Amino acid sequence: MRNESIIIYESIYNGNTKKIAQAMAQVLGCRSINSTNAMNIDLNQYKSIGFGSGIYFGCHHPLIFKVAEKLDMSEQDVFLFSSRGNPRLGKYHEQLKKLLVEKGKKLLGEFSVKGYDGTGPWSIIGGGNCGKPNERDLKKAAKFLQDHMPQYCVPDCYKQIKTRLSVKEGKVNTYTVSLGETQVVLKGDLLTFNQNDCIGCGKCVDICPLGIIDMKEGKAFSLKELDCTICQLCEKNCKERAINLHFNWRDAIKVAIRHGKRKSL
Secondary structure, three states: OOOOEEEEEEOOOOOHHHHHHHHHHHHHOOEEEEHHHHOOOOHHHOOEEEEEEEOEOOEOOHHHHHHHHHOOOOOOEEEEEEEEOOOOOOOOOHHHHHHHHHOOOEEEEEEEEEOOEOOHHHHHHOOEOOOOOOHHHHHHHHHHHHHHOHHHOOOOHHHHOOOOOOOOOOOOOEEEEEEOOEEEEEEOOOEEEEOOOOOOOOHHHHHOOOOOOEEEOOEEEOOOHHHOOOOOHHHHHOOOOOEEEOOOHHHHHHHHHHOOOOOOO
């Protein structure tokens, strides 16, 4: 996991903002923590910080402001994000933006999406913005970071491989990629494990519904990646960001064909 960035969020109703924070943390390869935990760590050690919450009465959650007020005047990059019930983005970020600028921080960008709202009048009809933020919104959040702060995003080393091997049953392809002065070892294609970043915690082994992930010498890999259903649970739950899925629409269709006759997990 990278330690140059951190994402701080407050998500108190439906987990809308937490979903965004977790998706962004995946792209940056960093931690996402709530504001209470953020109050207990030294934030001045990070080069970039993301601040986000739902929008409550026109601005970010008060605890986010408390965290921002804790910062010193050192030079840091920051970005803001939020989820909101209102279909239009108003000047909801202005108060927090002003505070951070007064702290000498450099604002790299702002991101906001509609989020499910079950409060007030919306409760009568079952809520507004049902299903939001959805997968498309989370992909927009990832693209926002890639566009506005690519220097902090985790590079996908697999994309650097010029000659890729065919994926076969019972075999895992191994590649070595140069990342600066570091030689990164990758195992797998559809389901790629960064052996440098994997710490062997075994969480991906436990969480995989089909049990296709194994451990060897303290590192995760898969000999059955063709059986992967692209549920992305391993990728989303790897705190070290050591797992990346690589698939296209053809691969997604192959999942349905391969598992079409299955009766259970």
